Amino acid sequence: MASCSSLPAFLQGFYVGHVFSLADAQRHENWFRSPQGQRALAFEQELFRKIWAPVSPQRVVEVGCGSGIFLEWFNSQGHMVAGLEPSSSSLELARRRLGLKVRLDQGFAENLPYDDNEFDTVALITSMEFVDDPYLALKEAFRVARRNVLLGVLNKYSIGRLHYGIQKFWKDSVYSRARFFSVFQLRTMSTGILSGAVPIEWRTCFSLPLPFLRYISLLERIPMLQRHPFGHFIAMRIDMRCRVRALHTPVFDEIPAGAKVSVQSLGWWRDSGGAPESSVNG
Numbered sequence: 001m002a003s004c005s006s007l008p009a010f011l012q013g014f015y016v017g018h019v020f021s022l023a024d025a026q027r028h029e030n031w032f033r034s035p036q037g038q039r040a041l042a043f044e045q046e047l048f049r050k051i052w053a054p055v056s057p058q059r060v061v062e063v064g065c066g067s068g069i070f071l072e073w074f075n076s077q078g079h080m081v082a083g084l085e086p087s088s089s090s091l092e093l094a095r096r097r098l099g100l101k102v103r104l105d106q107g108f109a110e111n112l113p114y115d116d117n118e119f120d121t122v123a124l125i126t127s128m129e130f131v132d133d134p135y136l137a138l139k140e141a142f143r144v145a146r147r148n149v150l151l152g153v154l155n156k157y158s159i160g161r162l163h164y165g166i167q168k169f170w171k172d173s174v175y176s177r178a179r180f181f182s183v184f185q186l187r188t189m190s191t192g193i194l195s196g197a198v199p200i201e202w203r204t205c206f207s208l209p210l211p212f213l214r215y216i217s218l219l220e221r222i223p224m225l226q227r228h229p230f231g232h233f234i235a236m237r238i239d240m241r242c243r244v245r246a247l248h249t250p251v252f253d254e255i256p257a258g259a260k261v262s263v264q265s266l267g268w269w270r271d272s273g274g275a276p277e278s279s280v281n282g
Contacts, residue, residue, distance in 0.1 A: 017132035064127020068094030109137035125152035156180035160232030204231025
């Protein structure tokens with residue numbers, strides 16, 4: 001169960017994460033091979049290309065990589081890729097798909113077996129929904145990332161979310177055990193963990209449930225539509241750098257005994273970047 005002590009108020013409550021069984025992994029894999037799944041995957045990848053377009057190969061780890069669908073895409077873009085997944089069944093499918101092309105590890109998002117800043121980019125794509133503690137998982141991603149964290153998350157404020165909620169009454173789905181998020185919640189979690197505002201870029205897609213995608217694909221590609229916060233799939237990039245440069249008061253290491261520093265002089269130091277000769281009076 002998620003630890004309430006580490007979760008923001010909107011995430012607190014009884015929740016147990018879900019590790020995919022063999023049946024879950026096979027259903028997920030089969031869906032992405034279907035025409036609808038292929039269309040959805042193409043849209044999601046297109047969305048990520050709009051917010052994340054590195055000019056050189058990156059070291060990328062996908063946390064909750066599943067059967068390796070996005071690992072394969074990252075690898076095809078020329079990046080040095082690794083994947084982490086708690087489900088042994090999903091890992092086996094990933095090994096069949098990728099062979100020795102990428103490094104695959106078994107583990108949990110809340111306790112990544114990697115060093116600080118080991119990867120340029122850490123990606124969590126449809127995995128935050130199934131972890132025990134999403135706050136801790138995101139905190140670990142920030143620890144391991146050197147440049148960016150990429151999130152691909154299902155939106156709680158979407159028509160698709162309502163569709164899943166109704167569908168569960170007559171059809172079993174792994175998403176009935178998922179936790180959904182909003183753009184605003186992801187932003188709040190990120191700024192809370194990083195202790196301040198950082199650059200965040202996001203887009204959404206699938207304004208209507210996925211069965212309608214084949215009919216509204218052109219509409220879904222309108223940039224303005226991708227910038228509203230109610231699409232079913234959220235793609236978000238969080239940069240590991242601060243927007244604001246802090247103003248520091250200088251520390252005087254060597255000041256003669258009895259010297260006095262005026263408040264006016266300190267103000268001058270801030271403005272000019274140095275201390276005038278008159279700032280220290282014997």
